[in-house]
Amino acid sequence: MSVAVQGATGQGSRERDPRPGLMERLKRSYAKHWYAYAMIAPVVLVLGVLVIYPLVQGVWLTLTDANSLNSARTIGANEIPATYQFVGFDNYADILWGPGSYDRFWSHFVWTIAWTAICVALHYTLGLALALLLNQKLRGRTAYRLLLILPWAVPTFVTVFSWRLMLADGGALNSVLGFLHLPEPSWLSDPFAQKAAAILVNTWVGVPFMMISLLGGLQSIPAELYEAAEMDGASAWQRFRYVTLPGLRTVSSTVVLLGVIWTFNQFAVIFLLFGTGAPDAQLLVTWAYYLGFGQQPRDYAQSAAYGVILLSILIVFTTFYRRWLARNEQANG
Amino acid sequence: MSTTTERPRVAATAASAPATAGKVRPRGRKSPLATALSHGALITASLIALFPVLWILYVSLGPGKTDYLHPGDILDKMTLSNYTTVLNDTDFFTWFGNSLIVAGVTTVIGVMFAATTGYAVSRMRFPGHRPLMWSLLVTQMFPIAVLIVPMYTIMSTLGLLDTHLGLVLVYSTTTVPYCAWLLKGYFDTIPVEIDEAGRVDGLSPIGTFWRLILPLARPGLAVAAFYSFLTYWAEVPFASTFMLSSDNYTLSVGLQTFVSEHDSQWNLMAATAVMIAIPSALFFYLVQRHLVTGLTAGASKS
Numbered sequence: 266m267s268v269a270v271q272g273a274t275g276q277g278s279r280e281r282d283p284r285p286g287l288m289e290r291l292k293r294s295y296a297k298h299w300y301a302y303a304m305i306a307p308v309v310l311v312l313g314v315l316v317i318y319p320l321v322q323g324v325w326l327t328l329t330d331a332n333s334l335n336s337a338r339t340i341g342a343n344e345i346p347a348t349y350q351f352v353g354f355d356n357y358a359d360i361l362w363g364p365g366s367y368d369r370f371w372s373h374f375v376w377t378i379a380w381t382a383i384c385v386a387l388h389y390t391l392g393l394a395l396a397l398l399l400n401q402k403l404r405g406r407t408a409y410r411l412l413l414i415l416p417w418a419v420p421t422f423v424t425v426f427s428w429r430l431m432l433a434d435g436g437a438l439n440s441v442l443g444f445l446h447l448p449e450p451s452w453l454s455d456p457f458a459q460k461a462a463a464i465l466v467n468t469w470v471g472v473p474f475m476m477i478s479l480l481g482g483l484q485s486i487p488a489e490l491y492e493a494a495e496m497d498g499a500s501a502w503q504r505f506r507y508v509t510l511p512g513l514r515t516v517s518s519t520v521v522l523l524g525v526i527w528t529f530n531q532f533a534v535i536f537l538l539f540g541t542g543a544p545d546a547q548l549l550v551t552w553a554y555y556l557g558f559g560q561q562p563r564d565y566a567q568s569a570a571y572g573v574i575l576l577s578i579l580i581v582f583t584t585f586y587r588r589w590l591a592r593n594e595q596a597n598g
Numbered sequence: 599m600s601t602t603t604e605r606p607r608v609a610a611t612a613a614s615a616p617a618t619a620g621k622v623r624p625r626g627r628k629s630p631l632a633t634a635l636s637h638g639a640l641i642t643a644s645l646i647a648l649f650p651v652l653w654i655l656y657v658s659l660g661p662g663k664t665d666y667l668h669p670g671d672i673l674d675k676m677t678l679s680n681y682t683t684v685l686n687d688t689d690f691f692t693w694f695g696n697s698l699i700v701a702g703v704t705t706v707i708g709v710m711f712a713a714t715t716g717y718a719v720s721r722m723r724f725p726g727h728r729p730l731m732w733s734l735l736v737t738q739m740f741p742i743a744v745l746i747v748p749m750y751t752i753m754s755t756l757g758l759l760d761t762h763l764g765l766v767l768v769y770s771t772t773t774v775p776y777c778a779w780l781l782k783g784y785f786d787t788i789p790v791e792i793d794e795a796g797r798v799d800g801l802s803p804i805g806t807f808w809r810l811i812l813p814l815a816r817p818g819l820a821v822a823a824f825y826s827f828l829t830y831w832a833e834v835p836f837a838s839t840f841m842l843s844s845d846n847y848t849l850s851v852g853l854q855t856f857v858s859e860h861d862s863q864w865n866l867m868a869a870t871a872v873m874i875a876i877p878s879a880l881f882f883y884l885v886q887r888h889l890v891t892g893l894t895a896g897a898s899k900s
Contacts, residue, residue, distance in 0.1 A: 294725055300803040304718035305730060307711045308774055315771045316737055319748035326747065336751075395643055398636050405637075411886060412644040418882030419651055420832035422850050423871040427654035430864065435667040437653060469650070474893075481890045523738065530741045532835055550741045557747055558839060565747045572741050579739040 327356050327570040333563035349566070356570040370549075370571075377529065377548045380464065384531075385524045387468045389517075392475025397509075399476070400483045410480075417473035425537040428466045429453070432538075453538070456545040463546055467534045471527075475520055482516030483509070518590050525586075526579060549575055651875070658868035666864055680869035689844060690870065693852035696762065697831060698877075700848055703766050705826040708773040709819055715774070716781030717807050721793060734775040745771075746839060753840060760842040768840065769830045777822040784818030784892065785811065820885040821892030831878050849874050 295302075329349045337347040360370050399410055416424060431437040432452035439449040450458035486509065494504045510517075535543075535551045547555065549571060557568025657665065660672035661679050684690050718724075719731060749768060750759070758764030788811060796806035812819070832850040841847050844855075853870050856863045885892075 298722065298724035301718045301722040301724040304714040304804075304807075308715045308778060309730070311711070311767070311770055311774065312733065312737060315749065315752070315767055316740065316745070319745050319752060320740070322748035322751070323745060395640075398640055398643075401636060403633070403636055403640075409640045409644055413640075413647050414882075414886065414889065415651060415879075416647050418828070418879050419875045420828065420850075420878055422832040422834060422853070423654065423875045424650055426867060426871050427650040427657075430657055430666045430868070431650060431653055433666070437666075437669060440669070469646070473647070477889050478893050481893055484890065526738050530739070532741075537834065553741065554746070554835065569747055572745070575741040576739055580736065583735070583739070 323569045324573055326566050327573050328353060329566050330355075331565040333561070333565065336565060352566075356566050357574070360567065360570055360574065369552075372545075373547055373549050373552050376460070376546070377550075380460075380467075380531075380548060381525055381529045383464055384467050384471065384528045385521065387464070388471040388475045388524055388528075389521060391468065391472045393479050393513075395472070395476045396479040396483055399480055414473045414477055416469055417477075421470060421533045422537060424470060425466060425534055428462075428469070429538060432462050453543075456543070459539060459543045459546040463535055463538060466538060467528065467531060470534060471524065475524065478516055478520045479513060482513045486512035522583065522586060525582065529579060530575070654868050655872055658865065658872045660865055663863055663865055666868070680865045681873070684866055684869050684873070688866075689847070689852060690873075692845060693847050693849045694873075696846060697848040697850075697874075700762050700765050700769070700837075701827050701831045703762070704769040704773060704830050705823050707766065708770055708777055708826040709823050711770070712774050712777030712781055712822055713812065713815070713819065714807070715778040717785050717811060719778065720782045720785035721790070722803075734779050737772065737775040740772075746835070750839065759840060760846055762846065765837060765840055765848070768836050769826075769833070773826040773829060777826060780822055780825070780893070781815065781818050784815050788814050817888035817892045820888045824881055824885045824889075827881055828878055832874055 328351060330352045331347070331349040335347060335349040337345065360366060363369075395413060399406060399413070403409075432439075434451050434453070438452070442449045450461075452458045452462040490508050490512070491504060494508050499507065529548075530550050531548065532550050532554065535546060535548055536554070539546055553568050553571035553575070556564045556571065656669065656672065658680055659676045659678070660666070660669075661675060661677050665672050715730075715734075719727065719734075753759045753764045753768070756764075758767070792810055792814070793803075793806050796810045797803075801809065833848070834850045837848045838851045838854065841851050844852070847855075849870070853867060853874075856867045856870070
């Protein structure tokens with residue numbers, strides 16, 4: 266069997282012998298673990314230099330009033346030193362309860378949460394439904410699978426672009442709707458339709474990953490369990506409820522977590538679908554990007570502060586989610 | 599709303615299909631109705647999945663800028679002129695090459711580093727194991743907004759702005775953690791006895807990894823490679839922020855030059871988009887058999 270892999274969720278119960286001196290411990294630890302350290306070194310190095318360091322710098326920026334007019338920059342041959350100042354938590358205060366904070370932050374916040382919840386729910390249910398369909402004995406199963414993962418294989422850029430053509434006024438989708446005598450919303454400019462369009466496109470983009478992951482999960486559930494359930498007279502629904510869902514628990518918890526993280530931070534779909542032209546449909550991420558790069562002067566400090574707020578939301582969510590999972594795990598044995 | 603209303607139907611049939619399947623029938627046999635419903639749902643879903651891709655292919659054959667508004671007319675005047683224009687009159691090949699370099703190198707480096715890290719995390723318990731696992735997950739959460747400004751500064755300090763190396767490094771920060779996470783799951787499914795056998799035969803841990811484990815993990819590696827390549831083959835925000843000169847543009851940045859405020863050449867964009875999709879589709883075709891096992895081998899067993 267494989268090693269007890271509790272990695273991230275494990276309780277970290279390594280046996281503790283009486284502690285020798287620090288140098289001694291370091292030496293011993295080095296002798297015992299140097300292979301491990303050699304193998305993780307490149308990643309740790311890259312993460313340290315390009316993630317931790319920028320992160321620390323980013324957090325520092327949020328405590329200043331940095332923008333593109335007062336940051337260090339080079340114009341021609343002249344080096345202009347940075348002149349921004351430390352302002353403490355003013356940026357956060359301004360974002361969270363400053364004047365107009367509802368329009369600038371809270372409206373985007375509500376939309377981002379709704380967006381994440383709706384998209385992940387759609388991804389998961391549709392992905393699971395398709396995975397269940399594909400997991401049956403069915404003629405042409407491989408062909409279906411190939412066709413259904415296809416959206417995943419096309420770069421997001423291309424798919425979003427294609428959707429943009431289809432959603433445009435007079436585009437394919439509205440022609441079909443008009444033909445059916447249904448209302449033809451202007452998907453790319455009406456605020457409500459924009460949100461619907463964004464969810465539609467993101468669902469299309471995200472389902473294949475869920476489907477494939479859940480299909481893998483389904484295939485790993487032993488057939489004997491279903492046989493046993495059937496022997497006990499379980500109905501199809503009961504088999505789904507008491508065999509399939511528990512069997513998928515580990516895969517589900519991973520893909521839902523990743524799905525939430527990715528959807529929450531989804532940049533490409535919104536950015537490519539609307540550019541900066543849809544103030545109402547901007548997620549916190551795209552809004553932060555707009556503050557930092559899409560306007561003049563660029564507001565680096567506020568943009569980074571948004572980033573820190575986003576990251577905090579996700580970390581809080583993940584912590585609670587994992588705690589909830591762990592509790593469930595215990596409750597279910 | 600045609601597409602949106604069709605989707606719930608797919609879900610509904612899926613939920614009802616198992617319910618109708620085999621109440622009194624022997625295991626593995628389904629009523630013809632259930633089979634028909636399954637096929638119906640899968641065909642609908644496949645069409646929805648395929649349509650946007652076919653649509654862009656179709657639009658790319660229309661020679662006029664606004665042909666996408668009158669798709670019916672394209673039938674009469676189908677031509678490959680968009681493709682020849684893009685290939686002959688733009689920097690397409692330069693951009694294509696740049697993208698290939700950046701995505702290719704990112705993939706190779708990413709998978710290599712991710713594999714060693716994933717293996718170490720899967721097999722060895724060392725101090726710092728848990729924080730490492732945790733940080734692999736947390737890096738997935740970084741919104742680009744928090745990193746992009748400081749990264750921009752670091753890149754410009756190091757002189758890596760507008761270089762391929764800079765972009766590769768930036769990309770590695772997000773793919774490597776995810777791939778390491780993915781591969782850890784895959785390595786977990788490879789029995790530890792294999793490592794032990796290698797050890798007994800006198801291989802060092804790195805030898806075991808290289809000679810025994812890597813070959814066994816090929817499906818997982820393929821999926822990780824596919825994932826990195828796909829993510830960065832046409833990545834937008836970083837590329838458009840860090841690449842400044844037309845010579846260094848990647849495809850996604852170059853493509854944006856077709857659309858400006860006064861002149862939107864949708865037809866050229868469509869043709870380019872189709873050509874961008876080709877390499878990733880090829881890659882996809884090569885690895886698709888491994889996708890199911892590669893993605894979830896570990897997650898379902900740990």
